[in-house]
Amino acid sequence: MHSYLVTVVAALAAATTAVVLVEVVHRLIRRWGRRSLLLTELTEHAHRAVQVAATVLAVQFAVRFSTGYAVGAPWRQVLLHLLVLAVIAASAWLVASLLVVVEDTALARFRVDVPDNRHARRVRTQVVMLRRVTIVVIVILTLGVMLMTFPAVRGIGAGVLTSAGVVGIVAALAAQSLLGNLFAGLQLAFSDAVRLDDVVVVEGEWGRIEELTLSYVVVQIWDDRRLILPTSYFTSTPFQNWTRTEAAVLGTAEFEVDWSVPVQAMREELRRLVENTELWDGRVCVLQVTDATGGMVKIRALVSAASAGALWDLRCLVREHLVAWVRDQRPTAMPRLRAEVGDGAGALPWQWVRPSRTPRRAAEGEVPDDARLFGGSDDGEARSEAFVGPDEPAEARR
Template sequence: MPWLTVLRPLAVLAAVAAAALLLDRTADRLVHRAAARHPASPAWPLLRRCRPPFLLTLAAMLLLGVEPGLGLAARRHEAVRHLLVLTAIAGSAWLASRIAALLLDTSFSSYAARRQDAARVRRVRTQTAMLRRVTVAAIAVVALAAMLMTFPGVRAVGASLLASAGLIGLVAGVAAQSTLANLFAGIQLAFGDMVRIGDEVVVVGDWGTVEEITLTYVVIATWDQRRIVMPVSYFAGKPFENWSRNDPSMTGTILLHLDHSTPVAELRQEFETRLRKSDLWDGRGCALQVVDTTPTTIVVRALMTARNASDAFDLRCLIREELVAHLRSAHPYALPRIGVAQAPVEPRPAVSPPAQPEPGGRVPPGRAGLPGMRDGDDRSGA
């Protein structure tokens, strides 16, 4: 009967959907019970992310098992089976990548909960993120290759290309030289412990925090909310400053140009008092010294320690402002001044007045004549 050809596939699909939902509900209840027994475990939120690929893979597998009972024609049978195989491969790869991320993230969370060393935690976090990306990329490549091999034409081409695999690998290596360089540099960066997520670095003159490390690039978040995206090969081949590789503590420095009459001992006591009142100072060390002199000023350097680079910058600004305010109110003469004096005026030589001609138009002899005339010149025309 014609209606049986439509009813049978619908009945089979409904049975598969009911079975998938039943298995999904059973797995969800088991996860909820386990989470109730161990609520502090970080695995449960990550495990719930595996639900979509699990449902997709389960449905594809069940449909592959009951596909012969659909009663499809031979041509449609092959097409539907091929589509289900592709779906099962894609779902399995998706589920495998989620499970790998679950295992790696759970291991990192357990390690971070036991360790108190922030530097080691950042190192493991960076390595875990790199391993997760490499694993997901490898799973995707294997799944794509498996899906392509399900096509008969691709299998034939693949068999013929095996003989020239060396030449193809050489050409691909030359074409993707920069990409492969970044890939291996990213692995070297993660496992060589040169830079980690959360490190404070100075790159090309900009200070910032490492926000993300991928297989090909590193993202630096600067203090003014900018993002600098650098290739991974830069960190593997060029020098850069890492301010928090082993210890995030920093030493801040300020320089003050003051008058020679500055009471340095009193200023040192004021500096130490201001530091003890500040929460930014970690208490490890401080010093105030006269490090240089000039013909008009002395150079006073103040050193102070802080827990990290951000606190060191804020502490430097605070102490500089407070010391200048103290000197301005208590010792205004200690601030640098510029001496100003009246410039000397050189005396000018006296100039005799020009000679006046006698009545008749002659200049008397022995008198200075007009400009351009010599003694004895007669300009009267006589």
């Protein structure tokens, strides 16, 4: 009984000493490292792991040295084995915590709350995926090391290795879908096909990538719904990524109007509208007639914005404003079906309405910039170079 009490007291003393020592070091580091991001992350994320690992290790040494009198006792072997398992688990927790600290410190250098954050989102996506992979690997290795501490498991190790090929084939066939999603997640992280906060269109829904894991991807739809898709979906199904190269995007607003619509006046009205709103990023403002069949003229307004959300609001604003402009300023341009009776050259009210203001006309023979998508400006010339048609090779244009 006296020996047991000595062991208990030694274990408690060792645990108390370890806890006090870790707490003192923790307070000193927190005080001295207020200006260091790495030390701050260590005090916040690795404190408990260090405390547990140090305590378990101290208790193990205390029990081992205080029970030297009972080297061959079964209870001592069982107790020391349990403490070894606890040390392995605590060490794995400590290693995982230190990796998280390093990853968080690295991520702090890349801000995603800035307009041009494509590189930062790419790094964040890859680091998050690596964090998940490393944690899974640490857990598997920890379980393997803990199992190898049992003599029976070490004895059957050779048999396990010889049958590993057959077991691996069977496991791969059984978990084909799971492994497919796992490798698809790694492919997405390092192929730069999709990143966190990317704006995508999947399954006819528009949203952004909210979470990307090794098995599934969460897409936050614009109306706050969540679309859960397996990672293999993004490697096997076509989808739209609006922010793969940059956050700025283009959008259209289409109108079907009568042939009497004054295109140049409508173009100038679009220009005045976008120049007076903060939603427009100043890159593209084009109005073109894209079709003129079936008794209607189809007009497309192409505008640009710095983000997908701003583009949505800008497109809605363009539609609302130009619809009101056609209704109030150019009522003869509203869609209609004609049935003329009599002399079509007469000056009847329904044949012609004098505009309320004479629009500014472009110089004769001059095509305004707002009428050309692939020219007229530096952005249009760059777009023309990127979309060379098959009848005009790039070499011929140079």
